[in-house]
Amino acid sequence: MAIAERPAERGTAPQPGAGSGSDGPPLEFHVFKGIPGEEQGDVTYRVPPVTGMVVLDAIHWIQKHVDTDLACRWNCKAAKCGSCSAEINGMPRLMCKTRIDDLPEGPITVRPMKAFPLIKDLVTDVSHNYEVNRRIPQFTPAADEPTPFVIKDIDLERIYEFRKCIECFLCQDVCHVLRSHDLQEQFYGPRFFVRVASLEMHPKDTVDRLEATRTEGGLGYCNITKCCTEVCPEHIHITDNAIIPLKERVADRHWDPLRAVSRLLLGRR
Numbered sequence: 001m002a003i004a005e006r007p008a009e010r011g012t013a014p015q016p017g018a019g020s021g022s023d024g025p026p027l028e029f030h031v032f033k034g035i036p037g038e039e040q041g042d043v044t045y046r047v048p049p050v051t052g053m054v055v056l057d058a059i060h061w062i063q064k065h066v067d068t069d070l071a072c073r074w075n076c077k078a079a080k081c082g083s084c085s086a087e088i089n090g091m092p093r094l095m096c097k098t099r100i101d102d103l104p105e106g107p108i109t110v111r112p113m114k115a116f117p118l119i120k121d122l123v124t125d126v127s128h129n130y131e132v133n134r135r136i137p138q139f140t141p142a143a144d145e146p147t148p149f150v151i152k153d154i155d156l157e158r159i160y161e162f163r164k165c166i167e168c169f170l171c172q173d174v175c176h177v178l179r180s181h182d183l184q185e186q187f188y189g190p191r192f193f194v195r196v197a198s199l200e201m202h203p204k205d206t207v208d209r210l211e212a213t214r215t216e217g218g219l220g221y222c223n224i225t226k227c228c229t230e231v232c233p234e235h236i237h238i239t240d241n242a243i244i245p246l247k248e249r250v251a252d253r254h255w256d257p258l259r260a261v262s263r264l265l266l267g268r269r
């Protein structure tokens with residue numbers, strides 16, 4: 001839905017400093033604008049191309065030259081802060097890491113993440129994620145654990161992958177359990193299965209988070225579609241290395257008859 005097409009001439013004239021290295025006809029962007037309760041829809045902007053530009057460059061150009069009240073969230077422009085998440089041509093991606101020349105020719109759509117409540121334009125309210133985060137018990141070593149910790153390299157490598165998470169929440173956005181089924185209250189989501197896995201696999205951690213992950217975290221709702229893994233900008237193997245091992249641990253504990261007998265007889269978890 002177009003609510004207002006900005007005059008093409010405002011968006012086509014290369015501006016001093018913005019057009020250096022520009023080449024070819026203007027790029028057409030359809031960018032979502034609106035706030036809850038008011039008219040919302042895509043607005044068309046034409047942006048002069050610059051060699052090597054990313055989608056965030058185009059949004060900044062629009063803010064500077066055409067539409068100063070277009071809202072977006074960003075901080076690092078280096079794919080490290082996780083702030084500039086959006087849906088580009090329908091795919092959850094970081095605006096600062098998406099090069100224009102990697103996209104197919106034609107109009108480029110930029111919309112806010114669908115799985116989170118809209119605040120304004122490209123900015124969504126991701127605070128629910130921090131509430132989920134608070135429900136997961138933090139790293140807890142044994143009280144008498146000598147420090148500094150001595151940890152084997154192999155254990156360190158395994159949890160290091162999970163520590164690369166930049167909390168962009170693109171995986172939460174793409175996951176159908178949150179995006180289409182709205183099970184925010186019953187499902188932690190892939191980012192937090194990554195966090196649970198990083199703690200559960202930490203050799204010095206002593207807290208058991210598996211039962212809570214199975215019940216209040218809704219681990220069983222995940223049907224391993226791997227969509228979360230496909231969009232992760234840090235290339236974390238969310239399903240293979242975090243979710244599936246957690247599911248295996250839950251299955252071992254709950255459905256392995258020998259473990260069930262051992263639990264009954266010995267009271268072990």
Ligand code: SF4
Pocket residue numbers: 174175176177189190221222223224225226227228229239243
């Ligand atoms: S693999 Fe599981 S957590 Fe990841 S997107 Fe699919 S259902 Fe969601």
Ligand code: SF4
Pocket residue numbers: 164165166167168169170171172190191194228231232233234235236238
């Ligand atoms: S796991 Fe990947 S996609 Fe999910 S929040 Fe972390 S960095 Fe983003």
Ligand code: FES
Pocket residue numbers: 073074075076077078079080081082083084085094095096097
């Ligand atoms: S601006 Fe920091 S990740 Fe894009």
